[in-house]
Amino acid sequence: MDQQTQNGAEFELDLGWMEKQGEWGTHAEPSKNGLTLADIQVGSYAETPEESRNLSGRPRGAVPRPGSMPIGNYTVRTKSEIWLENASFLYEEALQRQWSSATDIPWDTIEPLPDDVEQAQCQMATFLTEVEFVAGDVPSRWVSKTSPDFYEARNVLMAQVMDESRHMDVFRKRALVNGGGLMRATGATAGFVGGIDLARDFTEMSSRLHLSGEGAVLTIFRMGELMAYNDAEKAIYRLCAQDEARHVAFGVMHMRYMAANAPERREEIESYLDEAEAGMLTDAANPAGQLNQTSESLSIMLGGGRKYFDEGFRKLVSIRKRQLQEYQKRVTSAGFGDRFKNGRSRLGHMMANVAN
């Protein structure tokens, strides 16, 4: 404590810290979208270390304090393990596009539906409530393990956690708003080996969650108009698709960075993709997959009722194809397109079996 007498004498100041500040003279300039994360990448503040030695939660660019303790529980300390080039953009976009499931969905437009359609909607809502849980909790856990030197990537994941929380509640709301209720859970996201929860490596987790899991869900949300019966449902799928597109973009961009900057890990990533492809149609986490609980409810939604199941199922098959095509595009964009030419990918085989 500084020495100050009780009689009003001045406090002594040390002020030594004024000599220990980071790069000085920084004038970040706002751009047309305000002052974005991209705009504050100025001078040394734009530099991200390849290996982070920051173990104390220090903001990147601040001057390290010699006595600080390694209190951060960071297992992700290598840039290529988590980095992506457009994190700043994805984060700012996420903040601009936050929405409210309480007030941005025209709930009043929902009117009673035939029982079979309502049941199908509620079954799908139950399933989605369940998978949104995993999509929020797992990235959240990874943020706590990532060095703040990679804060741009952390920020995008944090925005995802918020998005998923809202998805979770919008589907719960849908299930309880129209004379239905929640139905039977699927267990799609349990702690299976090869599941999203158990991945020991961030890229492994991201390939399962962002690229294959959310990729498949994004295709479905984009087809939301086909399975919506009112403006409320249309709004739900449209807004969720917007969010999911960012989550999938994170996965694609991260994998692209990894491919370009850590070629020694290429083969490992190819095996994650092998695994992802193997589960794409059989995995219960794909609502258009082979689990009858979800595929049948989707077929009823797509067809327009139990009576039109066949029509709905055929649409579902077409959607499965789209899922595979979109997956191929994403993997190619991430820099792993060779697998579709060199025979490694099973996608061709799967394409032939989408109707099973």
Next chain:
Amino acid sequence: MATAKDADRVRPALTLTKEELEVEVPEPRLNWMNQWREWGVRVRPGKKGLTLGSLNVGLYGEIPMNWPDRSRNPRGAIGVTGTPPVAIQIKDKVDLWAPCAADLYEEAIQRRWAPATDVDWKAIHPLPEDIERAICQVCTEICQYAIIDVEVITSWQHQMAYGYHEVKQFLATTSLDATRRHEAFRKRALVNGGGLGYEGPCQVSRLLLESSSGWTETVTGLILIRALFTQVMIRYLNRFAYNGVERKIYECVTQDFARLITYGVEHIKYALAHAPDKQGSILTTLAIGFRMFNRDLRDPVLREALAIVFGGGIAGARNEGMLVFYEMLDEYVQELLDACQYLRLPVTIEQLPRVFQKDQRHSADS
């Protein structure tokens, strides 16, 4: 009533290929139909729209004291059994619940903001160098607090049982709030000719990150020490703000903190009401926390930086600025004691390290 066919008409067609039109369709099993625990629920939107809390009707509103299920079965659904569990550790309501969580969640969403566009960054103007350096130092330390807040909250969220989704969802808003706090203060540090400062001391942060054995204890440190102090500090910074940019940030951050503090205090209250024996570990955490906080406060950096901001420069910091700093500390202590009184925690000012006691302060640490 809208019929399925009516609805079908407004849906765009998906043009199927000839091959797809000829797909052989398997007979549906439909064994998932008519499977529910409660059907016929029709929650209608109210004044604030269709809120999370309003869904708690009938069986869906039954929130048991214990949720032993370590899967992701949504509350009120028919759960699956026999699947490998996920890493859930907090299964008792008393360990995380606050009755206000669902309302705070919706409020967080309604009051969302974006530092990039909700702050008029162009309105900033150059400040004398000592003041700019002080503000940048304060920003650096608030950034570091926010980074730690994110890590603390995200390291717990996934460990909480799904039956208490309202709390998990609210916590997702608080870690995004903390993310935004880091962002906003980093932007402020880099916008006006300054830069980031010197890393802050880490003892309270250490307590928050390392108290991994109980969420209630973590909340005790996170709310009653870190958040309440930061909230009071931001209130003072707002009072002494140099421009509209800073004022806007302080106002938005204050709202965010208010929700976090409300959750924290109400959770501790709930925990004490339903498990009075928790009082011991809460008090011990507070006692340890204050020792840690005392160690952090021995470091002159934050104190001097704040005094410069409050005193209008280095000269003013030596008297007026430092006096305001201690006034701020006293205000924090008063709010802490008020919170303890509300929680019926027997904490008195005499139990706190001397730096927190107005009368004892200047004989402290000699």
